[in-house]
Amino acid sequence: MHAGRLRLLECSAAGLAAQVFTARDAIAKDSIEDLRVAYILLDSAIETLMVRRVSARLIHGDLDPEPRSWFYRERDRIAIDLHDPSQRSRMEGSDERDDFDVTEFVYWRLSKTQLSDIERDFTSKLQFLAWLGDLDEDLVSVVSRLHEYRNEMYHREKTRPEALRALVHLYAWLTAEFMERLRPAWMGYGSDADEVRRGIYRRIGIQEPPERPTGFFDEDLQGMMASELRRSLDLEDAAEVFAAYVTSRVTSFHDALEFVGDYLATIDRSVERISEMDVVRRIFSKEFMGNLKDLRRERVSLTRSMISRWDGWSLEITSQVDALRAFAALAEFEREFEPFETEVQESAAEVDREIQLQIDIARGK
Structure with a gap:
Protein backbone atom coordinates (compact mmCIF):
# COMPACT_ATOMS: atom_id res chain seq x y z
CA MET A 1 0.00 0.00 0.00
CA ARG A 231 -12.01 5.29 31.74
CA SER A 232 -13.04 8.90 32.36
CA LEU A 233 -16.82 8.37 32.21
CA ASP A 234 -19.39 8.07 34.98
CA LEU A 235 -22.93 7.04 34.06
CA GLU A 236 -23.92 5.53 37.39
CA ASP A 237 -26.44 8.25 38.27
CA ALA A 238 -27.51 9.16 34.71
CA ALA A 239 -31.02 7.70 35.07
CA GLU A 240 -31.62 9.67 38.28
CA VAL A 241 -30.37 12.87 36.62
CA PHE A 242 -32.64 12.38 33.60
CA ALA A 243 -35.58 11.61 35.90
CA ALA A 244 -34.97 14.74 37.96
CA TYR A 245 -34.75 16.75 34.74
CA VAL A 246 -38.15 15.45 33.62
CA THR A 247 -39.65 16.17 37.05
CA SER A 248 -38.33 19.74 36.90
CA ARG A 249 -39.84 20.34 33.47
CA VAL A 250 -43.21 18.88 34.43
CA THR A 251 -43.24 20.99 37.61
CA SER A 252 -42.52 24.12 35.55
CA PHE A 253 -45.34 23.09 33.21
CA HIS A 254 -47.81 22.94 36.13
CA ASP A 255 -46.49 26.25 37.48
CA ALA A 256 -47.10 27.92 34.11
CA LEU A 257 -50.65 26.57 34.00
CA GLU A 258 -51.26 27.88 37.52
CA PHE A 259 -49.91 31.29 36.54
CA VAL A 260 -52.26 31.50 33.56
CA GLY A 261 -55.12 30.24 35.74
CA ASP A 262 -54.58 33.00 38.31
CA TYR A 263 -54.87 35.56 35.53
CA LEU A 264 -57.99 33.94 34.04
CA ALA A 265 -59.65 34.10 37.46
CA THR A 266 -59.46 37.90 37.29
CA ILE A 267 -61.17 38.20 33.90
CA ASP A 268 -63.61 35.24 33.76
CA ARG A 269 -66.08 34.75 36.61
CA SER A 270 -68.25 32.14 34.88
CA VAL A 271 -66.94 29.36 37.14
CA GLU A 272 -66.52 29.40 40.90
CA ARG A 273 -63.12 27.74 40.83
CA ILE A 274 -60.77 27.43 37.88
CA SER A 275 -59.21 23.99 37.51
CA GLU A 276 -56.00 23.10 35.72
CA MET A 277 -58.01 21.52 32.91
CA ASP A 278 -59.98 24.78 32.51
CA VAL A 279 -56.66 26.46 31.78
CA VAL A 280 -55.64 23.67 29.43
CA ARG A 281 -58.90 23.99 27.49
CA ARG A 282 -58.48 27.76 27.22
CA ILE A 283 -54.92 27.44 25.89
CA PHE A 284 -55.64 24.68 23.41
CA SER A 285 -59.08 25.92 22.25
CA LYS A 286 -57.98 29.21 20.77
CA GLU A 287 -60.86 29.23 18.27
CA PHE A 288 -63.47 29.03 21.05
CA MET A 289 -64.84 32.46 21.99
CA GLY A 290 -67.07 31.51 24.95
CA ASN A 291 -66.41 31.63 28.69
CA LEU A 292 -64.73 28.97 30.81
CA LYS A 293 -68.03 27.41 31.84
CA ASP A 294 -69.06 26.85 28.23
CA LEU A 295 -65.55 25.75 27.38
CA ARG A 296 -65.86 22.78 29.73
CA ARG A 297 -67.89 21.02 27.05
CA GLU A 298 -65.00 21.25 24.58
CA ARG A 299 -62.45 18.54 23.92
CA VAL A 300 -58.83 19.45 23.34
CA SER A 301 -55.70 17.58 22.25
CA LEU A 302 -54.16 17.62 25.73
CA THR A 303 -55.97 15.33 28.17
CA ARG A 304 -55.85 14.78 31.91
CA SER A 305 -54.51 11.25 31.39
CA MET A 306 -51.59 12.59 29.34
CA ILE A 307 -50.65 15.03 32.09
CA SER A 308 -50.93 12.26 34.67
CA ARG A 309 -48.61 10.10 32.58
CA TRP A 310 -46.05 12.91 32.40
CA ASP A 311 -46.27 13.31 36.18
CA GLY A 312 -45.11 9.71 36.57
CA TRP A 313 -42.59 9.58 33.72
CA SER A 314 -39.59 9.96 36.02
CA LEU A 315 -40.35 6.51 37.44
CA GLU A 316 -40.28 5.11 33.90
CA ILE A 317 -36.79 6.54 33.47
CA THR A 318 -35.37 5.26 36.77
CA SER A 319 -36.74 1.78 36.05
CA GLN A 320 -34.48 1.39 33.00
CA VAL A 321 -31.51 -0.97 33.24
CA ASP A 322 -28.85 1.40 31.90
CA ALA A 323 -28.14 5.00 30.93
CA LEU A 324 -28.81 4.40 27.24
CA ARG A 325 -32.32 3.10 27.84
CA ALA A 326 -32.93 5.81 30.42
CA PHE A 327 -32.10 8.43 27.81
CA ALA A 328 -34.34 6.67 25.28
CA ALA A 329 -37.18 7.04 27.80
CA LEU A 330 -36.31 10.73 28.20
CA ALA A 331 -36.31 11.20 24.43
CA GLU A 332 -39.73 9.52 24.19
CA PHE A 333 -41.04 11.87 26.88
CA GLU A 334 -39.73 14.92 25.04
CA ARG A 335 -41.29 13.88 21.73
CA GLU A 336 -44.70 13.78 23.39
CA PHE A 337 -44.33 16.59 25.91
CA GLU A 338 -42.45 19.38 24.14
CA PRO A 339 -45.14 20.56 21.68
CA PHE A 340 -47.57 21.07 24.58
CA GLU A 341 -44.86 22.53 26.82
CA THR A 342 -44.10 25.15 24.16
CA GLU A 343 -47.77 26.17 23.88
CA VAL A 344 -48.13 26.54 27.64
CA GLN A 345 -44.89 28.53 27.97
CA GLU A 346 -45.97 30.87 25.18
CA SER A 347 -49.36 31.40 26.86
CA ALA A 348 -47.68 32.15 30.18
CA ALA A 349 -45.39 34.64 28.44
CA GLU A 350 -48.41 36.35 26.82
CA VAL A 351 -50.12 36.64 30.20
CA ASP A 352 -46.96 38.05 31.74
CA ARG A 353 -46.72 40.69 29.01
CA GLU A 354 -50.39 41.59 29.51
CA ILE A 355 -49.94 41.95 33.26
CA GLN A 356 -46.87 44.12 32.74
CA LEU A 357 -48.80 46.27 30.26
CA GLN A 358 -51.60 46.81 32.79
CA ILE A 359 -49.04 47.75 35.44
CA ASP A 360 -47.40 50.24 33.08
CA ILE A 361 -50.80 51.76 32.21
CA ALA A 362 -51.66 52.08 35.89
CA ARG A 363 -48.37 53.89 36.47
CA GLY A 364 -49.11 56.24 33.61
CA LYS A 365 -46.32 55.01 31.37
Whole structure:
Protein backbone atom coordinates (compact mmCIF):
# COMPACT_ATOMS: atom_id res chain seq x y z
CA MET A 1 0.00 0.00 0.00
CA HIS A 2 1.25 3.49 -0.85
CA ALA A 3 3.01 5.22 2.06
CA GLY A 4 1.07 8.43 1.47
CA ARG A 5 -2.22 6.61 1.89
CA LEU A 6 -0.97 4.95 5.05
CA ARG A 7 0.09 8.28 6.48
CA LEU A 8 -3.34 9.66 5.61
CA LEU A 9 -4.87 6.96 7.78
CA GLU A 10 -2.59 7.92 10.65
CA CYS A 11 -3.53 11.57 10.23
CA SER A 12 -7.21 10.53 10.26
CA ALA A 13 -6.60 8.74 13.56
CA ALA A 14 -4.77 11.83 14.85
CA GLY A 15 -7.70 14.06 13.91
CA LEU A 16 -10.13 11.73 15.64
CA ALA A 17 -7.92 11.63 18.73
CA ALA A 18 -7.81 15.44 18.76
CA GLN A 19 -11.60 15.68 18.84
CA VAL A 20 -12.19 12.88 21.32
CA PHE A 21 -9.48 13.65 23.86
CA THR A 22 -9.91 17.41 23.75
CA ALA A 23 -13.52 16.58 24.63
CA ARG A 24 -12.35 14.24 27.42
CA ASP A 25 -10.18 17.00 28.91
CA ALA A 26 -13.10 19.46 28.71
CA ILE A 27 -15.36 16.93 30.47
CA ALA A 28 -12.84 16.75 33.33
CA LYS A 29 -13.17 20.53 33.88
CA ASP A 30 -16.90 19.94 34.48
CA SER A 31 -18.14 23.50 33.87
CA ILE A 32 -21.22 24.19 31.75
CA GLU A 33 -19.05 25.96 29.17
CA ASP A 34 -16.52 23.13 28.95
CA LEU A 35 -19.21 20.45 28.86
CA ARG A 36 -20.87 22.28 25.98
CA VAL A 37 -17.59 22.33 24.04
CA ALA A 38 -17.06 18.64 24.80
CA TYR A 39 -20.54 17.78 23.56
CA ILE A 40 -20.04 19.53 20.24
CA LEU A 41 -16.64 17.85 19.75
CA LEU A 42 -18.07 14.40 20.50
CA ASP A 43 -20.88 14.96 18.02
CA SER A 44 -18.28 15.91 15.41
CA ALA A 45 -16.26 12.78 16.18
CA ILE A 46 -19.29 10.54 15.69
CA GLU A 47 -20.08 12.19 12.37
CA THR A 48 -16.43 11.82 11.32
CA LEU A 49 -16.61 8.09 12.02
CA MET A 50 -19.85 7.76 10.09
CA VAL A 51 -18.60 9.75 7.10
CA ARG A 52 -15.53 7.56 6.86
CA ARG A 53 -17.54 4.31 6.98
CA VAL A 54 -20.21 5.57 4.58
CA SER A 55 -17.55 6.76 2.11
CA ALA A 56 -15.82 3.38 2.22
CA ARG A 57 -19.11 1.59 1.58
CA LEU A 58 -20.12 3.81 -1.34
CA ILE A 59 -16.71 4.08 -2.99
CA HIS A 60 -17.30 1.31 -5.54
CA GLY A 61 -20.57 2.80 -6.73
CA ASP A 62 -22.47 -0.50 -6.69
CA LEU A 63 -25.33 1.11 -4.72
CA ASP A 64 -25.53 4.21 -6.91
CA PRO A 65 -28.83 4.81 -8.73
CA GLU A 66 -26.85 4.80 -11.98
CA PRO A 67 -23.74 2.68 -11.29
CA ARG A 68 -20.58 3.38 -13.23
CA SER A 69 -19.81 -0.28 -13.86
CA TRP A 70 -21.65 -2.17 -16.62
CA PHE A 71 -21.64 -5.17 -14.29
CA TYR A 72 -24.08 -3.53 -11.88
CA ARG A 73 -26.08 -1.75 -14.58
CA GLU A 74 -27.06 -5.13 -16.03
CA ARG A 75 -28.35 -6.53 -12.72
CA ASP A 76 -31.88 -6.44 -11.39
CA ARG A 77 -31.38 -4.38 -8.26
CA ILE A 78 -33.71 -3.95 -5.31
CA ALA A 79 -34.48 -0.56 -3.78
CA ILE A 80 -33.08 -0.07 -0.29
CA ASP A 81 -35.57 0.91 2.41
CA LEU A 82 -33.58 2.83 5.03
CA HIS A 83 -36.56 2.71 7.40
CA ASP A 84 -36.42 -1.11 7.40
CA PRO A 85 -33.07 -2.07 8.99
CA SER A 86 -33.91 -5.78 8.80
CA GLN A 87 -34.55 -5.67 5.03
CA ARG A 88 -31.06 -6.72 4.05
CA SER A 89 -30.72 -9.69 6.41
CA ARG A 90 -34.29 -10.76 5.68
CA MET A 91 -33.80 -10.89 1.92
CA GLU A 92 -30.23 -12.15 1.82
CA GLY A 93 -30.87 -15.07 4.12
CA SER A 94 -33.13 -16.13 6.96
CA ASP A 95 -32.49 -18.64 9.71
CA GLU A 96 -36.15 -19.66 9.39
CA ARG A 97 -35.45 -21.39 6.07
CA ASP A 98 -34.51 -25.07 5.95
CA ASP A 99 -31.39 -24.20 3.95
CA PHE A 100 -30.41 -21.25 6.13
CA ASP A 101 -26.73 -21.84 5.44
CA VAL A 102 -27.34 -20.78 1.84
CA THR A 103 -27.44 -17.01 1.44
CA GLU A 104 -29.15 -15.32 -1.48
CA PHE A 105 -27.05 -12.66 -3.19
CA VAL A 106 -29.05 -9.49 -3.70
CA TYR A 107 -28.02 -6.47 -5.75
CA TRP A 108 -29.15 -3.31 -4.00
CA ARG A 109 -29.60 0.29 -5.08
CA LEU A 110 -30.10 3.66 -3.44
CA SER A 111 -32.21 6.38 -5.01
CA LYS A 112 -30.70 9.75 -5.88
CA THR A 113 -32.60 11.30 -2.98
CA GLN A 114 -31.37 8.66 -0.54
CA LEU A 115 -27.80 9.07 -1.71
CA SER A 116 -28.02 12.83 -1.30
CA ASP A 117 -29.58 12.48 2.16
CA ILE A 118 -26.88 10.04 3.29
CA GLU A 119 -24.16 12.42 2.17
CA ARG A 120 -25.71 15.47 3.85
CA ASP A 121 -27.95 14.36 6.71
CA PHE A 122 -26.80 13.01 10.08
CA THR A 123 -29.82 10.78 10.72
CA SER A 124 -29.74 9.34 7.20
CA LYS A 125 -26.15 8.23 7.82
CA LEU A 126 -27.29 6.50 11.01
CA GLN A 127 -30.12 4.75 9.16
CA PHE A 128 -27.81 3.62 6.36
CA LEU A 129 -25.24 2.19 8.78
CA ALA A 130 -28.00 0.41 10.70
CA TRP A 131 -29.30 -1.00 7.41
CA LEU A 132 -25.78 -2.25 6.64
CA GLY A 133 -25.65 -3.90 10.06
CA ASP A 134 -22.77 -1.73 11.28
CA LEU A 135 -24.91 -0.15 14.03
CA ASP A 136 -27.74 -1.49 16.16
CA GLU A 137 -31.18 -0.27 15.13
CA ASP A 138 -31.83 1.03 18.67
CA LEU A 139 -28.94 3.49 18.36
CA VAL A 140 -30.51 5.39 15.46
CA SER A 141 -33.22 7.26 17.37
CA VAL A 142 -31.02 7.80 20.44
CA VAL A 143 -28.00 9.25 18.62
CA SER A 144 -30.25 11.24 16.29
CA ARG A 145 -31.87 12.89 19.30
CA LEU A 146 -28.49 13.61 20.88
CA HIS A 147 -27.45 15.26 17.61
CA GLU A 148 -30.55 17.46 17.80
CA TYR A 149 -29.32 18.57 21.23
CA ARG A 150 -26.02 19.55 19.59
CA ASN A 151 -27.87 21.68 17.05
CA GLU A 152 -29.81 23.37 19.85
CA MET A 153 -26.55 24.12 21.68
CA TYR A 154 -24.77 25.39 18.60
CA HIS A 155 -27.53 27.39 16.94
CA ARG A 156 -29.79 28.40 19.86
CA GLU A 157 -27.45 28.18 22.87
CA LYS A 158 -29.88 25.81 24.60
CA THR A 159 -27.75 23.66 26.91
CA ARG A 160 -30.09 21.83 29.35
CA PRO A 161 -27.75 22.60 32.28
CA GLU A 162 -29.59 20.32 34.74
CA ALA A 163 -28.83 17.26 32.62
CA LEU A 164 -25.82 18.37 30.59
CA ARG A 165 -23.16 16.48 32.54
CA ALA A 166 -25.00 13.16 32.22
CA LEU A 167 -25.74 13.85 28.55
CA VAL A 168 -22.08 14.54 27.77
CA HIS A 169 -20.92 11.39 29.56
CA LEU A 170 -23.52 9.37 27.65
CA TYR A 171 -22.46 10.88 24.32
CA ALA A 172 -18.83 10.12 25.15
CA TRP A 173 -19.77 6.52 25.91
CA LEU A 174 -21.54 6.31 22.55
CA THR A 175 -18.51 7.84 20.84
CA ALA A 176 -16.41 5.01 22.26
CA GLU A 177 -19.04 2.56 21.04
CA PHE A 178 -18.88 4.05 17.54
CA MET A 179 -15.09 3.89 17.54
CA GLU A 180 -15.28 0.18 18.25
CA ARG A 181 -18.07 -0.55 15.76
CA LEU A 182 -16.88 1.68 12.92
CA ARG A 183 -13.20 0.78 12.82
CA PRO A 184 -11.24 1.35 9.62
CA ALA A 185 -10.92 -1.68 7.38
CA TRP A 186 -7.14 -1.44 7.70
CA MET A 187 -4.51 0.68 9.37
CA GLY A 188 -0.82 1.02 8.59
CA TYR A 189 2.15 3.33 8.81
CA GLY A 190 4.25 5.18 6.27
CA SER A 191 7.95 5.79 6.74
CA ASP A 192 7.38 9.43 7.77
CA ALA A 193 4.58 8.82 10.27
CA ASP A 194 6.50 8.27 13.53
CA GLU A 195 5.80 11.75 14.87
CA VAL A 196 2.10 11.49 14.02
CA ARG A 197 1.89 8.24 15.96
CA ARG A 198 3.76 9.69 18.93
CA GLY A 199 1.43 12.68 18.90
CA ILE A 200 -1.60 10.41 19.11
CA TYR A 201 -0.27 8.69 22.22
CA ARG A 202 0.72 12.00 23.79
CA ARG A 203 -2.75 13.39 23.28
CA ILE A 204 -4.37 10.29 24.75
CA GLY A 205 -1.99 10.53 27.70
CA ILE A 206 -0.59 7.00 27.74
CA GLN A 207 2.83 5.51 27.15
CA GLU A 208 3.72 4.84 23.53
CA PRO A 209 4.59 1.17 22.89
CA PRO A 210 8.36 0.81 22.40
CA GLU A 211 7.97 -1.12 19.15
CA ARG A 212 6.17 0.20 16.09
CA PRO A 213 3.79 -2.38 14.53
CA THR A 214 4.91 -3.95 11.28
CA GLY A 215 1.59 -5.03 9.79
CA PHE A 216 -1.68 -3.37 8.93
CA PHE A 217 -3.62 -5.10 11.73
CA ASP A 218 -1.00 -5.14 14.50
CA GLU A 219 -2.27 -2.05 16.31
CA ASP A 220 -5.88 -1.16 17.06
CA LEU A 221 -5.62 2.58 17.63
CA GLN A 222 -9.36 3.16 17.57
CA GLY A 223 -10.11 0.36 20.00
CA MET A 224 -7.41 1.65 22.32
CA MET A 225 -8.85 5.18 22.11
CA ALA A 226 -12.31 3.85 22.94
CA SER A 227 -11.01 2.04 26.02
CA GLU A 228 -9.13 5.10 27.25
CA LEU A 229 -12.14 7.37 26.73
CA ARG A 230 -14.38 5.08 28.77
CA ARG A 231 -12.01 5.29 31.74
CA SER A 232 -13.04 8.90 32.36
CA LEU A 233 -16.82 8.37 32.21
CA ASP A 234 -19.39 8.07 34.98
CA LEU A 235 -22.93 7.04 34.06
CA GLU A 236 -23.92 5.53 37.39
CA ASP A 237 -26.44 8.25 38.27
CA ALA A 238 -27.51 9.16 34.71
CA ALA A 239 -31.02 7.70 35.07
CA GLU A 240 -31.62 9.67 38.28
CA VAL A 241 -30.37 12.87 36.62
CA PHE A 242 -32.64 12.38 33.60
CA ALA A 243 -35.58 11.61 35.90
CA ALA A 244 -34.97 14.74 37.96
CA TYR A 245 -34.75 16.75 34.74
CA VAL A 246 -38.15 15.45 33.62
CA THR A 247 -39.65 16.17 37.05
CA SER A 248 -38.33 19.74 36.90
CA ARG A 249 -39.84 20.34 33.47
CA VAL A 250 -43.21 18.88 34.43
CA THR A 251 -43.24 20.99 37.61
CA SER A 252 -42.52 24.12 35.55
CA PHE A 253 -45.34 23.09 33.21
CA HIS A 254 -47.81 22.94 36.13
CA ASP A 255 -46.49 26.25 37.48
CA ALA A 256 -47.10 27.92 34.11
CA LEU A 257 -50.65 26.57 34.00
CA GLU A 258 -51.26 27.88 37.52
CA PHE A 259 -49.91 31.29 36.54
CA VAL A 260 -52.26 31.50 33.56
CA GLY A 261 -55.12 30.24 35.74
CA ASP A 262 -54.58 33.00 38.31
CA TYR A 263 -54.87 35.56 35.53
CA LEU A 264 -57.99 33.94 34.04
CA ALA A 265 -59.65 34.10 37.46
CA THR A 266 -59.46 37.90 37.29
CA ILE A 267 -61.17 38.20 33.90
CA ASP A 268 -63.61 35.24 33.76
CA ARG A 269 -66.08 34.75 36.61
CA SER A 270 -68.25 32.14 34.88
CA VAL A 271 -66.94 29.36 37.14
CA GLU A 272 -66.52 29.40 40.90
CA ARG A 273 -63.12 27.74 40.83
CA ILE A 274 -60.77 27.43 37.88
CA SER A 275 -59.21 23.99 37.51
CA GLU A 276 -56.00 23.10 35.72
CA MET A 277 -58.01 21.52 32.91
CA ASP A 278 -59.98 24.78 32.51
CA VAL A 279 -56.66 26.46 31.78
CA VAL A 280 -55.64 23.67 29.43
CA ARG A 281 -58.90 23.99 27.49
CA ARG A 282 -58.48 27.76 27.22
CA ILE A 283 -54.92 27.44 25.89
CA PHE A 284 -55.64 24.68 23.41
CA SER A 285 -59.08 25.92 22.25
CA LYS A 286 -57.98 29.21 20.77
CA GLU A 287 -60.86 29.23 18.27
CA PHE A 288 -63.47 29.03 21.05
CA MET A 289 -64.84 32.46 21.99
CA GLY A 290 -67.07 31.51 24.95
CA ASN A 291 -66.41 31.63 28.69
CA LEU A 292 -64.73 28.97 30.81
CA LYS A 293 -68.03 27.41 31.84
CA ASP A 294 -69.06 26.85 28.23
CA LEU A 295 -65.55 25.75 27.38
CA ARG A 296 -65.86 22.78 29.73
CA ARG A 297 -67.89 21.02 27.05
CA GLU A 298 -65.00 21.25 24.58
CA ARG A 299 -62.45 18.54 23.92
CA VAL A 300 -58.83 19.45 23.34
CA SER A 301 -55.70 17.58 22.25
CA LEU A 302 -54.16 17.62 25.73
CA THR A 303 -55.97 15.33 28.17
CA ARG A 304 -55.85 14.78 31.91
CA SER A 305 -54.51 11.25 31.39
CA MET A 306 -51.59 12.59 29.34
CA ILE A 307 -50.65 15.03 32.09
CA SER A 308 -50.93 12.26 34.67
CA ARG A 309 -48.61 10.10 32.58
CA TRP A 310 -46.05 12.91 32.40
CA ASP A 311 -46.27 13.31 36.18
CA GLY A 312 -45.11 9.71 36.57
CA TRP A 313 -42.59 9.58 33.72
CA SER A 314 -39.59 9.96 36.02
CA LEU A 315 -40.35 6.51 37.44
CA GLU A 316 -40.28 5.11 33.90
CA ILE A 317 -36.79 6.54 33.47
CA THR A 318 -35.37 5.26 36.77
CA SER A 319 -36.74 1.78 36.05
CA GLN A 320 -34.48 1.39 33.00
CA VAL A 321 -31.51 -0.97 33.24
CA ASP A 322 -28.85 1.40 31.90
CA ALA A 323 -28.14 5.00 30.93
CA LEU A 324 -28.81 4.40 27.24
CA ARG A 325 -32.32 3.10 27.84
CA ALA A 326 -32.93 5.81 30.42
CA PHE A 327 -32.10 8.43 27.81
CA ALA A 328 -34.34 6.67 25.28
CA ALA A 329 -37.18 7.04 27.80
CA LEU A 330 -36.31 10.73 28.20
CA ALA A 331 -36.31 11.20 24.43
CA GLU A 332 -39.73 9.52 24.19
CA PHE A 333 -41.04 11.87 26.88
CA GLU A 334 -39.73 14.92 25.04
CA ARG A 335 -41.29 13.88 21.73
CA GLU A 336 -44.70 13.78 23.39
CA PHE A 337 -44.33 16.59 25.91
CA GLU A 338 -42.45 19.38 24.14
CA PRO A 339 -45.14 20.56 21.68
CA PHE A 340 -47.57 21.07 24.58
CA GLU A 341 -44.86 22.53 26.82
CA THR A 342 -44.10 25.15 24.16
CA GLU A 343 -47.77 26.17 23.88
CA VAL A 344 -48.13 26.54 27.64
CA GLN A 345 -44.89 28.53 27.97
CA GLU A 346 -45.97 30.87 25.18
CA SER A 347 -49.36 31.40 26.86
CA ALA A 348 -47.68 32.15 30.18
CA ALA A 349 -45.39 34.64 28.44
CA GLU A 350 -48.41 36.35 26.82
CA VAL A 351 -50.12 36.64 30.20
CA ASP A 352 -46.96 38.05 31.74
CA ARG A 353 -46.72 40.69 29.01
CA GLU A 354 -50.39 41.59 29.51
CA ILE A 355 -49.94 41.95 33.26
CA GLN A 356 -46.87 44.12 32.74
CA LEU A 357 -48.80 46.27 30.26
CA GLN A 358 -51.60 46.81 32.79
CA ILE A 359 -49.04 47.75 35.44
CA ASP A 360 -47.40 50.24 33.08
CA ILE A 361 -50.80 51.76 32.21
CA ALA A 362 -51.66 52.08 35.89
CA ARG A 363 -48.37 53.89 36.47
CA GLY A 364 -49.11 56.24 33.61
CA LYS A 365 -46.32 55.01 31.37
